[in-house]
Amino acid sequence: MRKILVMGATSAIAQATNRLFAQDGDYLFLVARNREKLESISADLALRGAGRVITVVQDANATEGHAALVKQAAQALGGLDTLLVAHGLLPDQKQCQASWTATRQALETNALSILSLLTHGANHFEAQGHGTIAVISSVAGDRGRQSNYVYGAAKAMVSTFLQGLRNRLHASGVTVVTIKPGFVDTPMTASYSKGLLWAQPEQVARDIHEAVVSKREICYTPWFWRWIMWVIQHLPEWLFKRLSL
Amino acid sequence: MAHVGADAEEAVFQSFRNGLSINFQVKRGLSITRRSSRLLHYKSWGGYPSTPQTGVPLYWGQDLLVQLARYPESKVLPFGNGRSQGDVCLNGGGILVGTRSMDRFLHFDHLQGTIICESGVLLGELMEMTVPRGWFPIVTPGTRFITIGGAIANDVHGKNHHRAGSFGNQVLRLELLRSDGQRLICSPTENRSWFEATIGGLGLTGLILWAELRLRPIANPLIHQQVIRFSHLDDFFAISVDSDQDYEYTLAWVDGHATGANLGRGVLTRGNHAGFFTDSHRQVAQPALQPSFPVTLPFSLVNPWTVSLFNKFYYHKPIRKDGYSTIHYRPFFYPLDGILHWNRVYGRGGFLQYQCVVPTAHGRDAMKEILSRIAATRLGSLIAVLKIFGAVSSVGLLSFPRPGVTLAIDFPNPGPRTLELLSKLDGIVRQAGGAVYPAKDARMSPEAFHDYYPKTDRFREFIDPRFSSQFWRRIRGGNP
Numbered sequence: 001m002r003k004i005l006v007m008g009a010t011s012a013i014a015q016a017t018n019r020l021f022a023q024d025g026d027y028l029f030l031v032a033r034n035r036e037k038l039e040s041i042s043a044d045l046a047l048r049g050a051g052r053v054i055t056v057v058q059d060a061n062a063t064e065g066h067a068a069l070v071k072q073a074a075q076a077l078g079g080l081d082t083l084l085v086a087h088g089l090l091p092d093q094k095q096c097q098a099s100w101t102a103t104r105q106a107l108e109t110n111a112l113s114i115l116s117l118l119t120h121g122a123n124h125f126e127a128q129g130h131g132t133i134a135v136i137s138s139v140a141g142d143r144g145r146q147s148n149y150v151y152g153a154a155k156a157m158v159s160t161f162l163q164g165l166r167n168r169l170h171a172s173g174v175t176v177v178t179i180k181p182g183f184v185d186t187p188m189t190a191s192y193s194k195g196l197l198w199a200q201p202e203q204v205a206r207d208i209h210e211a212v213v214s215k216r217e218i219c220y221t222p223w224f225w226r227w228i229m230w231v232i233q234h235l236p237e238w239l240f241k242r243l244s245l
Numbered sequence: 246m247a248h249v250g251a252d253a254e255e256a257v258f259q260s261f262r263n264g265l266s267i268n269f270q271v272k273r274g275l276s277i278t279r280r281s282s283r284l285l286h287y288k289s290w291g292g293y294p295s296t297p298q299t300g301v302p303l304y305w306g307q308d309l310l311v312q313l314a315r316y317p318e319s320k321v322l323p324f325g326n327g328r329s330q331g332d333v334c335l336n337g338g339g340i341l342v343g344t345r346s347m348d349r350f351l352h353f354d355h356l357q358g359t360i361i362c363e364s365g366v367l368l369g370e371l372m373e374m375t376v377p378r379g380w381f382p383i384v385t386p387g388t389r390f391i392t393i394g395g396a397i398a399n400d401v402h403g404k405n406h407h408r409a410g411s412f413g414n415q416v417l418r419l420e421l422l423r424s425d426g427q428r429l430i431c432s433p434t435e436n437r438s439w440f441e442a443t444i445g446g447l448g449l450t451g452l453i454l455w456a457e458l459r460l461r462p463i464a465n466p467l468i469h470q471q472v473i474r475f476s477h478l479d480d481f482f483a484i485s486v487d488s489d490q491d492y493e494y495t496l497a498w499v500d501g502h503a504t505g506a507n508l509g510r511g512v513l514t515r516g517n518h519a520g521f522f523t524d525s526h527r528q529v530a531q532p533a534l535q536p537s538f539p540v541t542l543p544f545s546l547v548n549p550w551t552v553s554l555f556n557k558f559y560y561h562k563p564i565r566k567d568g569y570s571t572i573h574y575r576p577f578f579y580p581l582d583g584i585l586h587w588n589r590v591y592g593r594g595g596f597l598q599y600q601c602v603v604p605t606a607h608g609r610d611a612m613k614e615i616l617s618r619i620a621a622t623r624l625g626s627l628i629a630v631l632k633i634f635g636a637v638s639s640v641g642l643l644s645f646p647r648p649g650v651t652l653a654i655d656f657p658n659p660g661p662r663t664l665e666l667l668s669k670l671d672g673i674v675r676q677a678g679g680a681v682y683p684a685k686d687a688r689m690s691p692e693a694f695h696d697y698y699p700k701t702d703r704f705r706e707f708i709d710p711r712f713s714s715q716f717w718r719r720i721r722g723g724n725p
Contacts (some may be wrong), residue, residue, distance in 0.1 A: 044349035
């Protein structure tokens with residue numbers, strides 16, 4: 001039985017993942033912006049077997065509240081051993097190119113708010129000497145591409161931060177899981193036409209659950225993205241810059 | 246959460262496509278909790294008529310208003326899991342809002358046996374939640390791959406109509422979201438007229454956000470069943486009347502090709518939930534493997550010869566002497582769900598089901614005539630089902646079930662000969678004061694519909710101005 005703080009609990013991937021945690025009887029502390037959505041999710045997870053479900057309405061960008069949030073979760077659940085960070089948004093790349101404000105907002109939500117939460121979470125877990133931090137990053141962070149490098153840059157920052165955390169927290173027995181999904185069919189990508197590489201949130205959720213349970217630290221999901229990204233990462237720059245990726 | 250430039254990897258890995266496609270197809274069908282409709286196969290189960298559809302998934306009910314604003318010119322229709330055979334679930338030229346992601350359970354009262362869930366929950370998912378806790382849906386149709394919203398909108402019925410009525414009779418409350426943002430809690434006591442319009446309302450009165458259902462207690466997931474062969478339609482009536490006294494569930498398969506002295510011969514199945522102290526208390530296993538019909542063939546495997554052969558074989562299938570056995574509820578209620586995508590055997594032309602009900606007074610003669618006409622043309626197909634509807638009155642203004650005898654039969658690739666036959670059958674049904682089931686229809690005439698559903702004019706007042714369906718436009722002769 002785990003005691004989990006979930007940031008961005010109304011996201012499609014978090015919902016599907018939490019159903020798997022609920023089946024294990026885990027305790028869940030759910031944070032998201034929308035009260036009504038949180039309430040229906042919390043009822044659903046309780047009926048699916050979650051040992052306890054507590055909800056808090058808070059914007060992930062309100063970083064000044066993160067320290068309190070971690071404390072509150074630990075108190076409410078009678079301890080805290082897992083942190084799942086699932087919030088984020090998909091910025092419009094064209095809009096970001098035209099506006100620094102848009103770029104900055106995207107970086108704040110997709111990188112800075114996550115780093116803030118991880119700072120407090122890491123200190124909590126390091127102090128208690130155990131725990132699992134799982135963060136949904138993206139394959140987009142593996143190499144910058146013209147079609148979405150603002151999103152990719154934020155995710156690269158998250159992935160690199162997690163690498164560092166993993167290195168730092170290894171000594172204290174804390175697991176750090178970096179989740180790198182490819183295309184997932186969620187509200188965030190609703191406007192995209194779906195091809196064959198697209199996965200359902202349920203499929204991604206199974207991989208995340210598996211990674212958390214088995215402490216697998218780098219998790220490409222679905223699995224084939226590891227190899228796709230391997231190829232993309234190894235394309236020489238002189239060739240890569242000529243591609244319209 | 247993540248996304249990478251859509252066209253990029255697509256182009257690079259184009260060569261993987263075929264391989265991936267096959268993988269996905271096989272995998273998609275395997276689990277009931279896999280939301281295949283998310284990848285937007287907005288089609289009817291019969292595959293006829295075939296119309297390209299624009300589907301938009303709704304992750305939350307309230308997103309409906311966002312989508313309505315995004316497509317201000319279009320009519321919308323809620324789309325559940327696409328198990329309606331005909332065009333009630335289609336909206337050619339408009340938008341289908343997929344409800345499968347609205348699949349959250351909101352409340353379950355273990356003591357009273359009531360459950361509240363969002364309208365995109367599959368009946369099968371609901372049962373996975375309730376059956377282990379000793380509760381069973383009071384009414385279930387022949388597939389568990391339907392959404393609760395779809396079950397309400399079509400006011401579906403089951404093998405126990407003679408006892409329990411139809412699905413709408415078990416709905417305690419529901420919440421309706423209208424395109425103007427109005428939210429209505431509807432029940433037999435609250436907003437009653439909306440309740441009556443929405444049950445059997447073909448998804449036209451607004452979006453059902455959630456519903457509260459009554460359940461019935463069960464001791465275990467098992468059914469005590471008896472299988473009886475009957476050699477003529479008259480015998481069916483005799484056995485049915487007898488069965489309805491002692492059995493909660495009854496249903497008969499008929500040989501749609503048999504004529505003369507064999508007319509309406511078939512196999513009747515009747516059953517009750519097994520009690521606490523059954524002689525076969527041992528666990529009855531459900532099939533572990535779920536085979537799937539892999540592809541839609543360019544041609545149909547179903548033709549008069551294969552059907553005749555199948556029907557003979559099925560009619561003469563070996564039955565234990567007393568006919569009794571104890572089986573898991575799944576094969577009892579959902580024999581066809583055992584093979585996923587079974588509709589693909591009908592090929593690309595698809596199929597259509599014709600389901601009609603004729604009142605008891607004229608039932609016998611009308612049914613004889615209907616069966617003889619079908620048998621004479623040899624167009625009818627594998628699945629032909631007879632059932633006596635009971636006197637429990639339906640809630641909905643457009644509900645199909647009414648006292649009498651009902652026949653449901655498949656017709657592969659509805660060509661001109663089939664359509665001509667079905668129009669003739671319509672004539673018989675109209676004369677007998679019966680009705681044809683919209684959930685399975687794609688061809689009945691506006692005049693016939695009005696005869697079958699005299700409350701249509703009252704129903705029209707409750708249609709949401711932004712909602713419509715292919716079926717509705719057809720029935721209205723092109724008028725919205």
